[in-house]
Amino acid sequence: xxxxxxxxxxxxxxxxxxxxxxxxxxxxxxxxxxxxxxxxxxxxxxxxxxxxxxxxxxxxxxxxxxxxxxxxxxxxxxxxxxxxxxxxxxxxxxxxxxxxxxxxxxxxxxxxxxxxxxxxxxxxxxxxxxxxxxxxxxxxxxxxxxxxxxxxxxxxxxxxxxxxxxxxxxxxxxxxxxxxxxxxxxxxxxxxxxxxxxxxxxxxxxxxxxxxxxxxxxxxxxxxxxxxxxxxxxxxxxxxxxxxxxxxxxxxxxxxxxxxxxxxxxxxxxxxxxxxxxxxxxxxxxxxxxxxxxxxxxxxxxxxxxxxxxxxxxxxxxxxxxxxxxxxxx
Ligand code: ADP
Ligand code: TRP
Numbered sequence: 426x427x428x429x430x431x432x433x434x435x436x437x438x439x440x441x442x443x444x445x446x447x448x449x450x451x452x453x454x455x456x457x458x459x460x461x462x463x464x465x466x467x468x469x470x471x472x473x474x475x476x477x478x479x480x481x482x483x484x485x486x487x488x489x490x491x492x493x494x495x496x497x498x499x500x501x502x503x504x505x506x507x508x509x510x511x512x513x514x515x516x517x518x519x520x521x522x523x524x525x526x527x528x529x530x531x532x533x534x535x536x537x538x539x540x541x542x543x544x545x546x547x548x549x550x551x552x553x554x555x556x557x558x559x560x561x562x563x564x565x566x567x568x569x570x571x572x573x574x575x576x577x578x579x580x581x582x583x584x585x586x587x588x589x590x591x592x593x594x595x596x597x598x599x600x601x602x603x604x605x606x607x608x609x610x611x612x613x614x615x616x617x618x619x620x621x622x623x624x625x626x627x628x629x630x631x632x633x634x635x636x637x638x639x640x641x642x643x644x645x646x647x648x649x650x651x652x653x654x655x656x657x658x659x660x661x662x663x664x665x666x667x668x669x670x671x672x673x674x675x676x677x678x679x680x681x682x683x684x685x686x687x688x689x690x691x692x693x694x695x696x697x698x699x700x701x702x703x704x705x706x707x708x709x710x711x712x713x714x715x716x717x718x719x720x721x722x723x724x725x726x727x728x729x730x731x732x733x734x735x736x737x738x739x740x741x742x743x744x745x746x747x748x749x750x751x752x753x754x755x
Pocket of ligand 2: 430431432433434467470558559562563571573577580
């Protein structure tokens with residue numbers, strides 16, 4: 426049976442958005458029936474930009490709960506919080522010696538940061554070594570497949586390189602995992618259509634937001650700019666709402682007839698968005714309810730957290746022992 430591993434960084438208070446759901450969560454849930462899954466909340470990764478401890482704690486619990494609400498089955502899947510597994514940062518320290526500064530400098534996350542604001546010397550080392558921590562997350566569990574969105578591909582690539590360097594130096598300890606990107610949902614566009622949906626760009630549709638928050642974002646979706654009046658013919662390809670309908674597998678016939686009306690200028694953008702808003706709430710209704718229910722049972726959440734950590738540590742300890750022996754510290 427194939428082993429599948431992925432993580433998600435709890436760096437936002439807003440919780441998961443439609444892009445996260447389609448690009449990451451949905452494939453993760455589906456993989457539970459296909460292999461042995463390892464999923465975790467990467468709270469150590471969040472520390473490079475979330476400096477308020479209360480926020481770190483809240484975001485971590487929040488995403489942990491949202492993942493459960495989406496249908497992670499802790500019986501089948503090893504589901505844990507990264508910082509509960511001390512073997513991960515331990516392995517990171519060892520892996521630091523298998524990667525060069527030049528390789529790390531090529532990483533998008535680092536380059537974006539450089540572009541956005543700051544001088545190279547002021548970027549914190551946590552961000553710079555982010556891919557090494559991610560390599561440790563991955564290699565420690567010897568997975569076969571890493572399902573992520575497109576933006577994480579480069580990080581998985583460096584984990585593969587690190588594994589190859591390590592194996593060449595010390596023997597075949599690590600498995601070289603394959604990257605898995607679901608093509609159709611690799612890069613869900615944001616509501617303004619120009620960039621990928623991202624919590625930090627304000628172009629996301631939050632799944633667990635209040636109805637007002639969800640509605641505000643949906644009503645702001647970019648539509649065909651050439652269309653001034655609802656009676657003008659429109660191009661459905663230029664209205665991202667149709668893309669979202671598609672990605673959420675809305676009824677094909679209904680969608681086609683809505684597109685037809687759009688082309689003919691017989692339906693307004695507001696009506697389309699209102700229909701999408703209703704569909705969105707209906708699509709996510711059960712998950713939203715489940716989250717509210719779970720949040721009331723803090724003891725249960727805590728129990729699941731401990732159970733997941735125990736399962737993960739059992740495996741992590743064994744692999745780390747092999748690594749420690751291989752490098753000569755045991
Ligand atoms: P964000 O870009 O909002 O900060 P993260 O970097 O925390 O999101 O990503 C969490 C997971 O969701 C990753 O696996 C990432 O690849 C996926 N993901 C994020 N945004 C999108 C998107 N717009 N389309 C597809 N997948 C996405
Ligand atoms: N960096 C990923 C993100 O921001 C989360 C992550 C951390 C991850 N470690 C990982 C994903 C290991 C896959 C495998 O979403």
